[in-house]
Amino acid sequence: MHAPGLARAAAAVLALEGAALLVIALMEVFGLGSGGAANLATALALIALTLIGAGALVAFAFGALRGRSWARSGGVVLxxxxIALALASLTLQPVPWAFVIAVGAPGVLGLVLLLASARREAPTREE
Incomplete structure (x- = not known):
């Protein structure tokens, strides 16, 4: 089945976010290897959770591409x-604008695309 354009765009955003989290996990691994971790157990847990998040985003991307509602739901939650993380970072001083934009903009774009995709693919009800 050929995925609609909105579903492909939403899947692309989710996949790119998953790839970004994978890069972050690799940076954490290299930081751990260079002795930059204060607590080994905490660093390993953070790496594991980051990899789980990356895997979830990639799985949601494939599911959204196939029009699965569970993937859109999970994608919306993430x-x-x-967006909440980007908004919370606005309370820091000085405000890390690069982080706010790098996390918030794809979050907003992904949310809009996922909701539009779900709305377009929803069966119409005649009452």
Whole structure:
């Protein structure tokens, strides 16, 4: 089945976010190897959770591409979390604008695309 354009765009955003989290996990591994971790157990847990998040985003991307509602639901949850993280970082001084934009903009874009995709693919009801 050929995925609609909105579903492909939403899947692309999710896949790119998953790839970004994978890069972050690799940076954490290299930081761990250079002795930059204060607590080994905490560093390993952070790496594991980051890899789980990356895997979830990639799985949601494939599911959204196939029009699965579970993937759109999971993707929406992670986009809302990204937006919340970006908004929470606005309380830091000085405000890390690069982080706010790098996390918030894809979160908003992904959320809009996922919701639009779900709305377009929803069966119409005649009452």
């Amino acid at each position: 986009q809302v979390l990204a």
